Amino acid sequence: MEARSDVHVRVEGRVGRITLTRPQALNAVNQPIVDAMTEALLGWQDDDAVSLVLVDAEGEKAFSAGGDLAFVYRHGKAGDIATPNRFWRDEYRLNALISRYQKPYVAIMDGIVMGGGVGISAHGSHRVVTDNSMVAMPECAVGLVTDVGGSWLLHQAPGHMGAYLGLTGARMKGEDAIHAGFADIYVHRARLDDLKAALVEAGDVSALDRFAEAPPPSTLAAQQQETDRIFSVPTLAAILERLRAEDSEWARKSLDSIEKGSPLSALMILAGIRDATSMEVALRNEYRFVSRVLEHGDFLEGIRAIVIDKDRKPVWRHQNIASVPADLVAMMQSPAEGGDLDLLKWEQ
DSSP states (O other), X not given: OOBOSSEEEEEETTEEEEEEXXXXXXXXXXXXXXXXXXXXXHHXXXXXXXXXXXXXXXXXXXXXXXXXXXXXXXHHHTTOOHHXXXXXXXXXHHHHHHHXXXXXXXXXXXXXXXXXXXXXXXXXXXXXXXXXXXXXXXXXXXXXXXXXXHHHHHHHSSTTHHHHHHHHOOOBOHHHHHHHTSOOEEOOGGGHHHHHHHHHHHOSGGGGGGTOBOOOXXXXXXXXXXHHHXXXXXXXXXXXXXXXXOOSHHXXXXXXXXXXXXXXXXXXXXXXXXXXXXXXXXXXHHHHHHHHHXXXXXXXXXXXXXXXXXXXXXXXXXXXXXXXXXXXXXXXXXXXXXXXXOTTGGGO
């Protein structure tokens, strides 16, 4: 296969290789990347000449810092809801395809891995992080929800760590990502080129065993008991109340992060994580929200404040969680207009 401007897809030996090639945009996931990855994965799944898939990215800063928010903003401001919704549908189907892929899927999660970057890496069978990894799901800060199947990953995190990570957008080092269930294998960045070469030479994931290292102690693991105590309560209001009652820097930072985010998004994130009993349910519920967020949510304002104007002073539609109407929450959770997401479209 030929290289495309945003992604390079090819076969080397018995390895299907996908490399994101948008380092200037921190390898933000866009429609061409989604289309190329989907085409490649569908083509390789029944190809006996391909024994595994290896996904990485150009540049030293990021595997992928998320979805292409500027693209969504342009279309949303122009009143075009259909184009972003098509992107989300296709992206989520790709995430589902990766999660159930029948061949080993090795993702090199080096550098920044957020949002959409998590969706094309952390659902794979073999997830490699490094001493340079920074993994996060910071959607609440921009008025979205933990999507790309992120609510399923967070649902499976130990104890109530998923609620903490989803609501605060806390950043995880490589060892933290392993503790939270977002990754499996720790390798120092300096050894990545040799690791990739070994995978191509062997055509077998057993080559990973020669490079896997014991990760450093996880800060998240050390905070697990405290996290569970605070984030286990039934409602978001109760979580905030417990954080306010704490006298620790961790609690103050957590409270500040949640209160700076969109109140609507925070409510929906907590509900989404707790309801995500499977990857399919997670993606269905996430799409229900995102398909309406440009008209009824805070996403455009969040992108404006964080990405476009960069003033970091979003003006949310609702001042706090108590002022978010119950009927709005119900609408954002109801079946998507035109029908819920069909995750099997690519297989039809």
